[in-house]
Amino acid sequence: MRRSTLHFARLVLAISLGAGALSACSPIEPWVKPYERENLADPIMAGDRFPISTSYLDHVFEVREGSRGATGAGGGGCGCN
């Protein structure tokens, strides 16, 4: 458990440092301009048009499957006796 936590902390640190370095040193020209994002902002592009439904289905799958997590915002504590 400690090894995984350590690896995760290193990953987060690397991402943070990398992102910080990139944003500080080289201003990146957005290759998709704000006025070109009409399609991306369309509600049908959202992964969770109905968050209340997404949350419910995540719950249905989580209690029946050995897998958990990485569904978008993290799962909840589980009491599946």
Place this chain on the structure above:
Amino acid sequence: MRLWSVVCGLWSILGAPALAGTLPDERVDMLYHRYDGGGVTIDGPSILVRKNFADKVSVAANYYVDMVSSASIDVIATASPYEEERTQWSIAADYLSGSSTYSAGFINSEESDYVANTWFAAVTQSMFGDLTTVTMHYKQGANDIYRNISGVRDPGFAQDSKTRTWGVSLSQVITKNMLGSFNFDVISDEGYLNSPYRSVRYVDPTAQNGYSYQAEIYPETRTSNALSTRLAYFLPYRAVIAAWYRYYNDSWGIVGNTGDLTYTQPVGNRWVFAGSVRYYTQTSADFYSDLFPRRDYANFLARDKELASYTAVTLGAIASYAFNVPRAPWIKRAEATVRYDFMTIDYDDFHDVTQPAAVPGTEPLYSLDANIFQAIFSIWF
């Protein structure tokens, strides 16, 4: 009395991280949900309210109920059918500061034999002209586990467990028609992780049917890694195709692969239809067996079918209808949605002990079909 259920994911109250720098929409969602499969029926309501303040703060609250009636194969094999109710409430707040969003919240879930309290915090940062959004989140849950005997709590049994999650996610604008995202979670549990009700079976030549049961024994720690990615593409005729994949492994030996493909098609200005197919497969836990060779065969013993090897396919269909509400000018938009999912699970090493067999372990493999229905009414204000 056994319990079925759980604290739901945080998705509904945290909101999607993809649009950092803006607060989520103000809305109210009301849901009726019903699951019916494998001898288990669970239904109930849920309501989610989100309200923003001063363009800086967004607050969401959710109330959720599961009413469970269970005569699952586990229950039929070793116990009696039962009914149970779980209630859950949660509250979360987002604070927007420039291109950063700070989030925190709390979830409480209660059943007669299980109480879970979870808090969480997250930071979201938008960068590179809002093309990239990174979220880091942490969550910690404390669970109190009890045992009911004939519907009454056993005063001699009380256990607890803790769950911690560390996660990072990244959302990326790839082209003007394509969005990508990536999620990685590490989840660790410690404490009492098995069920006080479930049993494993072992070969017992002295028993009439050739086997007997003993209580399951799980390790007291578990560490999981989950990695997922999603791609969504906006088609030229205003439709979206999205694919999602997750790889999972844990210290119990389970490896899971999940794939999901969803197609969304608006029709006119009011209707939106969507269809999805989800495929899931997993290997069994190292200490899982449908039938152990003898009593106390190993330090850890499990016959929980969620830890077995199996494959599941879920087909979903969604229809939404948007409309205006007359005489309520404060409602910008309303939408009525129905969603139906059909799930089928085929187990590779979990046998149906309700079917007779001359030799233990040769019973037919168990399979399960479930119908999942949702009705949602949403308003934006």
